[in-house]
Each structure stands twice: as structure tokens, then as C-alpha cells.
Amino acid sequence: MFKVGLEDYTVFGKHGAYEAEHAYEQPFTVSIWVELKHHDFNDALNRTINYADLQKVARQVIANSAPIKLMETMISMMFDEISKNQMVSKITIRIEKPKAELPYDGGLAIVEGEWPFRQEI
Numbered sequence: 001m002f003k004v005g006l007e008d009y010t011v012f013g014k015h016g017a018y019e020a021e022h023a024y025e026q027p028f029t030v031s032i033w034v035e036l037k038h039h040d041f042n043d044a045l046n047r048t049i050n051y052a053d054l055q056k057v058a059r060q061v062i063a064n065s066a067p068i069k070l071m072e073t074m075i076s077m078m079f080d081e082i083s084k085n086q087m088v089s090k091i092t093i094r095i096e097k098p099k100a101e102l103p104y105d106g107g108l109a110i111v112e113g114e115w116p117f118r119q120e121i
Contacts, residue, residue: 005033006054013062015074016100022067026099028074030058034082035090049085057081071095071111079115091115 009032012025032054041047061068061077068074075093082091092114100109 002036002039002048003033004036004049004051004054005031006051006058007031009055009058011059011062013065013068015062015068015071016097017069026097028062028071029096029098030062031094032058032078032082033092034088036087037089038087047087049082049087054082071097071109072113075111075113079113083115 008029010027010029012027014022014025015028016022016026034049034054036048038047057078060081061074065077068077074095078093079091082088092112094110094112097109102109
């Protein structure tokens with residue numbers, strides 16, 4: 001199995017569950033890992049996932065979209081785009097919000113998702 005990833009990419013956007021968060025930019029740190037369905041690359045970039053494209057997806061969703069309330073929604077939007085590539089078998093995305101307003105000092109707000117979704121019963 002091969003994985004291609006982009007880790008700790010910080011993008012600024014105006015997102016959050018509270019309307020006041022839509023008035024100012026704050027950092028979101030994104031890590032994306034994509035597992036590939038094959039191992040036949042022929043030394044050709046078009047036979048794999050370009051990590052530069054992962055960076056573009058993160059930037060498009062966070063920096064270039066209207067305010068989004070939930071990081072879960074951001075991840076779903078990234079899944080929608082990345083999963084269009086037929087070579088993808090699995091995607092894992094983690095978004096950190098280091099400046100999230102929490103009721104107490106300390107802690108890091110994180111949402112992580114995995115595609116395809118597996119429903120637990």
C-alpha cells in the first residue's frame with residue numbers, strides 16, 4: 001500500500017460555529033493522507049496523487065470559500081474533491097484550530113475524518 005500526504009499545512013479562513021468568527025481570519029492546520037489503490041506508477045506523476053493538489057484542495061475549502069460553521073463540513077468538502085480521483089482508496093483528514101476559543105486555557109480543537117465512511121453498528 002502507498003500513501004501520499006500533506007501534513008501541518010496552515011491556511012487562514014473566516015470559519016466557525018459562531019457568527020463573530022466569520023469577521024476575522026484564523027489559522028486552520030490541515031493534514032491529509034491518501035491511500036492509493038495500486039502500486040504501478042511507471043515513474044509518472046499522473047499515476048499517483050500529487051501532494052500539491054492536496055494543498056490546493058485545502059486552500060480552496062478554507063481560504064476561498066464562504067464561512068463554514070463546522071470543521072466536519074470542511075473535511076466533507078475536501079473528501080468530495082479528493083475522492084473524484086479513481087486511484088484513491090482511502091482518505092484521512094485532520095484539521096486543527098489552534099486559536100479556537102475554549103472556555104479554559106489549554107487544549108487544541110481537532111476534527112478528524114476518514115473516507116470512505118464505515119458505519120459502526
